[in-house]
Amino acid sequence: MDGGSLEGTHISHEASLADLTRQILSGICYLHQRKIDHLDIKPSNLLINSEKHVKIADFRVSRILKQTMDSCNSSVVGTIAYMSPDRINTDLNKGKYDGYAGDIWSFGASVLEFYLGRLPFAVGREGDWASLLSHRKRRPRRLLSSEILSRAVCK
Numbered sequence: 001m002d003g004g005s006l007e008g009t010h011i012s013h014e015a016s017l018a019d020l021t022r023q024i025l026s027g028i029c030y031l032h033q034r035k036i037d038h039l040d041i042k043p044s045n046l047l048i049n050s051e052k053h054v055k056i057a058d059f060r061v062s063r064i065l066k067q068t069m070d071s072c073n074s075s076v077v078g079t080i081a082y083m084s085p086d087r088i089n090t091d092l093n094k095g096k097y098d099g100y101a102g103d104i105w106s107f108g109a110s111v112l113e114f115y116l117g118r119l120p121f122a123v124g125r126e127g128d129w130a131s132l133l134s135h136r137k138r139r140p141r142r143l144l145s146s147e148i149l150s151r152a153v154c155k
Contacts, residue, residue, distance in 0.1 A: 001047035001055055006110075009043060010117035021111055023054040028103050031056070037099025041106035042082045043113060081119055082106040 011017045024046060031038055038045075038056060045058040080088070084105035087097055112120035 001049045001053075001057075003048040003050055003052075005044045005057075006046040006048055006054070006114070007042075007044035009114055011114045012117075017111070017115060019052070020054060020114065024056070024107055024110070027054070027056040028107060032100050032103070038103050038106075039099055040078045040082070041103050041110060042079050043110050046110065081121065082109050 006020075011020060024041075028038070028041065036059075038059065040058060040060070041056070045056060047055050047057050049055075078087075082105075084102045087102045087105075109120055
């Protein structure tokens with residue numbers, strides 16, 4: 001894949017993002033039909049070539065968990081910033097983790113990152129889950145009223 005990974009890629013063009021999204025979902029579907037959970041879908045594990053074909057790479061996390069056969073230990077491997085809440089806190093699903101759903105969560109976080117040009121959450125790629133959760137629990141910033149914006153723009 002001569003284009004390297006998609007890490008750091010910003011895609012604001014809707015048609016390009018839609019094509020990329022379709023290809024990634026097709027790859028995830030291929031894996032899931034074969035009963036494979038990737039468990040570490042993220043831009044750096046998505047490779048692209050000069051013809052804009054995307055492939056999913058790096059199956060180390062998937063192999064590690066297959067060897068141990070313990071999905072409850074899935075929270076100790078992978079990249080925190082792309083992990084679904086139920087993967088980190090298995091109490092949410094009574095100790096059961098659905099790897100398929102987790103791959104889709106990670107895919108969604110990746111697509112948002114492509115569109116926004118940054119992670120959709122206020123943590124670094126190697127951030128900790130506690131920071132991510134505290135960010136989500138914070139109240140959203142109050143938006144400026146149109147009156148305040150008008151005054152600021154008209155000055």
